[in-house]
Amino acid sequence: xxxxxxxxxxxxxxxxxxxxxxxxxxxxxxxxxxxxxxxxxxxxxxxxxxxxxxxxxxxxxxxxxxxxxxxxxxxxxxxxxxxxxxxxxxxxxxxxxxxxxxxxxxxxxxxxxxxxxxxxxxxxxxxxxxxxxxxxxxxxxxxxxxxxxxxxxxxxxxxxxxxxxxxxxxxxxxxxxxxxxxxxxxxxxxxxxxxxxxxxxxxxxxxxxxxxxxxxxxxxxxxxxxxxxxxxxxxxxxxxxxxxxxxxxxxx
Amino acid sequence: xxxxxxxxxxxxxxxxxxxxxxxxxxxxxxxxxxxxxxxxxxxxxxxxxxxxxxxxxxxxxxxxxxxxxxxxxxxxxxxxxxxxxxxxxxxxxxxxxxxxxxxxxxxxxxxxxxxxxxxxxxxxxxxxxxxxxxxxxxxxxxxxxxxxxxxxxxxxxxxxxxxxxxxxxxxxxxxxxxxxxxxxxxxxxxxxxxxxxxxxxxxxxxxxxxxxxxxxxxxxxxxxxxxxxxxxxxxxxxxxxxxxxxxxxxxxxxxxxxxxxxxxxxxxxxxxxxxxxxxxxxxxxxxxxxxxxxxxxxxxxxxxxxxxxxxxxxxxxxxxxxxxxxxxxxxxxxxxxxxxxxxxxxxxxxxxxxxxxxxxxxxxxxxxxxxxxxxxxxxxxxxxxxxxxxxxxxxxxxxxxxxxxxxxxxxxxxxxxxxxxxxxxxxxxxxxxxxxx
Numbered sequence: 242x243x244x245x246x247x248x249x250x251x252x253x254x255x256x257x258x259x260x261x262x263x264x265x266x267x268x269x270x271x272x273x274x275x276x277x278x279x280x281x282x283x284x285x286x287x288x289x290x291x292x293x294x295x296x297x298x299x300x301x302x303x304x305x306x307x308x309x310x311x312x313x314x315x316x317x318x319x320x321x322x323x324x325x326x327x328x329x330x331x332x333x334x335x336x337x338x339x340x341x342x343x344x345x346x347x348x349x350x351x352x353x354x355x356x357x358x359x360x361x362x363x364x365x366x367x368x369x370x371x372x373x374x375x376x377x378x379x380x381x382x383x384x385x386x387x388x389x390x391x392x393x394x395x396x397x398x399x400x401x402x403x404x405x406x407x408x409x410x411x412x413x414x415x416x417x418x419x420x421x422x423x424x425x426x427x428x429x430x431x432x433x434x435x436x437x438x439x440x441x442x443x444x445x446x447x448x449x450x451x452x453x454x455x456x457x458x459x460x461x462x463x464x465x466x467x468x469x470x471x472x473x474x475x476x477x478x479x480x481x482x483x484x485x486x487x488x489x490x491x492x493x
Numbered sequence: 494x495x496x497x498x499x500x501x502x503x504x505x506x507x508x509x510x511x512x513x514x515x516x517x518x519x520x521x522x523x524x525x526x527x528x529x530x531x532x533x534x535x536x537x538x539x540x541x542x543x544x545x546x547x548x549x550x551x552x553x554x555x556x557x558x559x560x561x562x563x564x565x566x567x568x569x570x571x572x573x574x575x576x577x578x579x580x581x582x583x584x585x586x587x588x589x590x591x592x593x594x595x596x597x598x599x600x601x602x603x604x605x606x607x608x609x610x611x612x613x614x615x616x617x618x619x620x621x622x623x624x625x626x627x628x629x630x631x632x633x634x635x636x637x638x639x640x641x642x643x644x645x646x647x648x649x650x651x652x653x654x655x656x657x658x659x660x661x662x663x664x665x666x667x668x669x670x671x672x673x674x675x676x677x678x679x680x681x682x683x684x685x686x687x688x689x690x691x692x693x694x695x696x697x698x699x700x701x702x703x704x705x706x707x708x709x710x711x712x713x714x715x716x717x718x719x720x721x722x723x724x725x726x727x728x729x730x731x732x733x734x735x736x737x738x739x740x741x742x743x744x745x746x747x748x749x750x751x752x753x754x755x756x757x758x759x760x761x762x763x764x765x766x767x768x769x770x771x772x773x774x775x776x777x778x779x780x781x782x783x784x785x786x787x788x789x790x791x792x793x794x795x796x797x798x799x800x801x802x803x804x805x806x807x808x809x810x811x812x813x814x815x816x817x818x819x820x821x822x823x824x825x826x827x828x829x830x831x832x833x834x835x836x837x838x839x840x841x842x843x844x845x846x847x848x849x850x851x852x853x854x855x856x857x858x859x860x861x862x863x864x865x866x867x868x869x870x871x872x873x874x875x876x877x878x879x880x881x882x883x884x885x886x887x888x889x890x891x892x893x894x895x896x897x898x899x900x901x902x903x904x905x906x907x908x909x910x911x912x913x914x915x916x917x918x919x920x921x922x923x924x925x926x927x928x929x930x
Contacts, residue, residue, distance in 0.1 A: 264551070292568070296554035300579055432495075434551065437515045448495050 255375070257281045257327040259312065259364050260334025262289040264433035265383065267296075268453030269331060274302035281325055283308045284334075313352075313360035322367035326375035329460065330368035332361055332382045337435050338397040350397060357401030362408045369412060369421050377420030379460055382409050386427050386468065389477045394493060406466075413465060424459060425466045428452050429473040494572055494595065496531045496550060503792050504535035504891060506799025506862065509542040509919070516549045518568070518658055521629050527918045528656045530570065530597030534604060535802045536891030537919035538651050544917065547656060549599055555579060556659065563664045564622060569599030569657040574734075574786075576662075577778075582732050585664040586724070586778070588620040592834075594783050599657040604888040605649035605848040607838070609703035609722070609782070615841030616850045618648035620663040628655035629915040639844070646911035649845025651887060653912045653921060671727025672703075672781040674774050678767055679706070680716030687715025688817050692854075694719045695837045703781075706835040709759040710820050710858055717835065718766045722781055734779035735787065755829040762832070795861050801891045803871055804849075804857035806838065807883035812854040815881045819874050820856070826870030833858035846904040849886045857889065868892055887920060898924035 256273050258266050261282035273280060274297040282297070284290035287309045294305045310317035312334050338353035365382050372378035387395050388402030406425055413423035430436065430446045447470055455469040468474040483491070500509055514522050527541035528549055540546075552570035559565075563585055565576065573587055574594035580586070591606040605618040614620075623638040626647060635655075637644040647654045679694055680687030691706050698704045701721040708717035785791050792799070807815045816835075823830075833856055840852035860867055875885060875897045884901035885893050899905060909925060 292554045292556065295556045299555040299558055434515060434517070450494070 253278045253329045255279045255281075255325075255327050255329075257283065257321075257325050257330040257368060257371075259283045259330070259332045259368075261293050261307075262286060263333045263335070264435070264449035265428070265431065265452045265456070266331060266333035267293055268450045269333075269456055270297050271300055272453060272457050273329075274298075274300040274305075277301050277303045278329075279304045281306045281308065281321075281327070283310070283312070283321055285309070285312055312364075313356050315363060318360070318363050318367055322364075322371045325368065325371045327368060327372055328375065328378040330364075330372060330378070330380045331456070332364045332368070332380070334361070335383070335385075335435075336398075338395075338401070340394060340396050340398075343397045353397050354401050357398060358404040358408075361401075361405050365405075365409060365412060365423065369416055369423060372421045373416070373419050379422045379424060379463070381424045381426060381456060381460065383426045383428065383456075384409065386429050386473050386477050389427070390480055390488070392493060393489075393491075410466075422463055424464060426452075426456055426459070426469060427466065427473065427477075428469045429476075494531070494550065494553075494574070496533075496548075497790055497792075498532060499546065499548065500540075501532065501799075502536055502539050502891075503533050504799050504801050504889075505792060505795070506797070507537070507540060507542075509540050511541060512545040514545050514547050516547050516552055516570075516656060518552055518627075521627060521656060521915070522547060523915075525915050525917055527916055528599065528603075528652045530600030530603075531572070531595055533593060533596045533600065535889040537923060538604070538887055538890070538921075539600075540919040541917065542919045549656065550597060552658075553597070563666060564661055565664055566659060566661045567598060568659055569602070569624075570597050572597055573601060576664075578733065580664065581667075581670055581778070584666055584668075586667045588663060588665045589614055589617040590782050591617075592783065593786055594779075595786060598660050598662065599652070602648055602657060602660060603650055603652040605843055605845045605850070606888070607850045609705045609720075609836065611841075611850055612699065612704065612837060612839035613702055615839065616649075616843045616845075616848055618844040618848060619841065621648060621844075622661040622663055624660040625658040626655040627658050628913045630913065631655075634658055643911060645844055645846050646908055647845075649843065649848035650908055650911070651847065651918065651921065653908060653916050653918065655913045655916070667724040669724070669726035670729075670731035670778045671725040671775050672722045672778055673725045674720060674722040674776055674781060675701075675772065676766060676774075677719040677721075678716070678763075679719055680709075680712065680714050681763070681767075686817075687712070687717060688813055691715075691717060691719065691835060692813060692837070704836070707762070708820075708833045708835045708856070709763060710824060710830050710833045710856075711756050711759055713821075713824075715817060715820065716763055718763065720781075724778075725775060727775065727777060731777040731779075734777075734783075755831050758831050795859070798862035800859050800861045801863055802857055802859050802889040803874070804855060804886040804889045805874070805878045805883055806849065806851055806853045806855040806886075807878060807881040808851065808853040809837075811881055812837075815877070815883075816854060816856060819877050822877065823858075823870055823874060826866065826873075828858075828860055828863075828867050828870050830858040830860060846907055847887070847902050849884060849888070851884065853883060855886075857886075863892075872897075887924075890920070893924065895924045895926065 256278045261284045343350040369380045384406045385402040387399040388406045391399045409425040432446045459467040526545035526547045529546045532539045549570040552568040555567045557566045589608045601617045605616045607616045627634045679690035698721045703722040706719045837854045879900045
C-alpha cells in the first residue's frame, strides 16, 4: 500500500526542538514527525528524550537525533547549535518557578531566572544564527502570558518570561532583514505535567495538543506574537491596563 | 488524547471525590490509588471514590515496531486510535478492537476487551506478548509474559495488580483500510423467531472475520440487523478517519429517554436497514468498528443522570432458550433499551483469571438512568444468567451484587491475593467488601 500523506511543499525539512519532553513540544513533534521532518531533539532527561524520539521515528520522522545535556550550559548550547541547520526551531523548556521558595533561597531564584530567561535567550539567539546560516527559517520561543505583567503569585516566572518576550521582540527586529523570523508564543494556562499540582482547572485551561496546533498554524502564517488560545490577548489587554495601585492588592 | 472527564466513568451519573495524580512511569503515589486510562468503562471499575486516581493517558508513546513480526511496544497510555492511525498506512491493524478506539492499551488489557472477531481471534489479552508492571510493594518494575502468574492476574485484572507501564502487542496485517460488509435482517415478520434466525445467520457466517448483530429488545419477536465483514483494500483517503466534527455539547433533557422514544428509535433503525439492506458494500474501516466515535461525547445523549450498560454472556448450550427468556423478562419489567448488541463468542480461552468472554452468546444493552424497578429487574436477570452458567461484564457494570460477582468470577479471591496492596477501586470494594470479612 502506498503512503497516503505525501509531505506538502511547505513541510519543514529540519526541525530543532529544545525541551523536547515538554507536553507542548511532544505534541508539536508528532505533527512534524507525521510530515516526515528530520528532527533534532534536545533535552535533559535521557530516558524521557529517547521515548519521545522513538515515538517520533514510529510516526514517520525521516530521522531523529537526540542531544542530552544541561539546557542552561552555554558550552552545550553552542555545541548543539554549531552543528544544527534548522528551518524551524522550537524553544519549549521551562520551569514553573515557586514564588515562595524564591523568597527563601537566593540560589533557587537565580537558577529559575537562568533557566527560564538566560538559557532560553541563549537558545533563541544561537538557533536564530543557525537558521540564518542554513538559509533562513523560523525560531519559535514559548514565552507566557505571565510575562505580560508580574503577579504576586508568580513573580519570578513572570519576570523571566517578560525578559524572554522582550528579547524576542528585539531579536525579531535584528533578524527581520536576514531571512529569519522570530515568533513569540504566549500560552495561557496549559493542563500539562508542569501544572499537574493545580487541582481545580476551570474553563481557561487548554490542552498541550491545542497549543501545539496553534503554534503550527502560527508558523504557516508567520505571526510575530501569538496568544494561545487567542482570547488571552483580550484578557491580558485588560490585565495590563489595571492601575498598579489596584493591581498590587489583587490576590492572583 | 485527553479524557472527557477525569472523575466520571462513561456511563456518568456518579458523584465521586477523587484526588488526581498523573503517572510519570518512575514513581507511584504513596496513598491508595487506582490506575486509570481514558475512563471509557461504563461504571465504577474506573472510579476510586475517596482515593486517588492515577491518570495514565499522558504516557502514550509508541516505542518500537518490529515489521517482520508485527509486534508493537508502547507505553500503556497509548490509545488504540493512535496505534491504528499510525500503522494502518503500513498495512497493520489492531488484532482486537472494542466499540470505541478511544481507549488506552492499559485499559483494554485490564478489562481484557473483545470485539466483533471474538469467534476467530479471542480477546485482546491473547495478543499481549509481554507487559511491564510497577507495583507499590516491589522496588523495580516487573516484566511479565504468558507463563507468569501475575500476567494472568493482570489481564482482565481491572487495574488492581499494579500500574501497567508498557505492553508488546501482536498486530495483524491487513490488505487495506476497507471493510467488505454484508447486512442481513433477522426476526421481524418473515422469520421463525429472532434468536433462531440470528443464530442461524451467525452459524453460516463463521468464515467471516467480523460478525455482530443489533437486536430490538422491545420487540416480542426480537427482530434485528446482522452485520458481517472482512478486511479488504480501500482508497488511501480511508487511511485516516473522518475528524469527529459532531459533538454533543450539552446534556439531553430526561424526557428524550423514555420508553416511547426507545421504541420509536429502534423501529426507525430497523426500517432504515430494511431499505438499504444492500447485499454487499465496501466501507472504510472506521465507521464499521467505531460508528459512535463519530459523535464526540455521545454519552451525554443520556442526560445528566447518565445510563448503565448491562452486558451478559450465556454458554452456547441453552443460549437459544436463555437469551429470549432474559430479554422477555427485562421487556416485561419495562427496562427500555436502545440498540442492544448481540454477538456470539468463540471458544478460544481468555488468558485472564477474570476475563469476561467465554464460549457462548453475549448481549449488551443500555439502560438510561435506571430506577429501583430497573435495578430489581436487572438483579433478577443476573440470577438467570448465573443459573445458565454465564456471567456479567465488570467493565460495564455499576450494580451487580457481591454474591452474583462471586458466582460469575469464582477466581476473584486469587485476584484479591495478587492485588497491589495500595490499589483498589470503587467497583472492587463494592463487590468484595462484605465477602472478605
